[in-house]
């Protein structure tokens with residue numbers, strides 16, 4: 001993957017995203033759409049996974065058939081909203097190892113602080129980090145730094161929506177980590193929400209508001 005930012009403009013992705021943005025879309029529909037979009041975005045973010053071949057017999061003849069190479073990929077959810085992307089992607093990659101990163105913002109220093117970090121061994125794996133909203137990029141950049149400290153080298157970042165500020169933050173901190181998203185929105189508002197956005201992704205998918 002050579003692009004730092006890939007916006008998936010596929011009509012199905014854009015159609016589903018518009019329904020997710022609509023404030024009248026109820027939680028169960030939002031969650032189902034997120035699952036569907038996660039799979040379409042996963043198709044893009046996994047496109048350069050390595051292949052090898054395995055000798056198989058079709059009913060007609062032997063062939064060297066392409067199969068995934070290398071160790072199982074790692075799928076890392078940034079809590080809590082990242083969990084909304086997990087199940088759909090795991091359906092496509094059931095072999096993936098799964099990890100979780102939980103961060104909160106220290107009100108005094110404004111720095112992200114780790115409160116939960118449980119990941120599989122990352123050395124040698126493709127690592128897919130998932131979080132629906134790339135807003136300021138502070139927590140995403142911090143999470144990726146923590147994953148690199150834990151041994152990750154080959155990372156991709158998958159989100160549903162990105163703000164220019166978040167993309168710039170990630171590009172500055174982690175130029176080696178390609179980002180795949182369904183849309184690059186206009187800006188952040190004063191509270192750090194993506195505009196036009198879809199509101200708080202966690203609240204929308206878990207019905208907490």
Ligand code: URA
Pocket residue numbers: 081133135192193194195197198199200201202
């Ligand atoms: N997180 C969200 O859930 N929504 C935003 O708009 C920004 C960050």
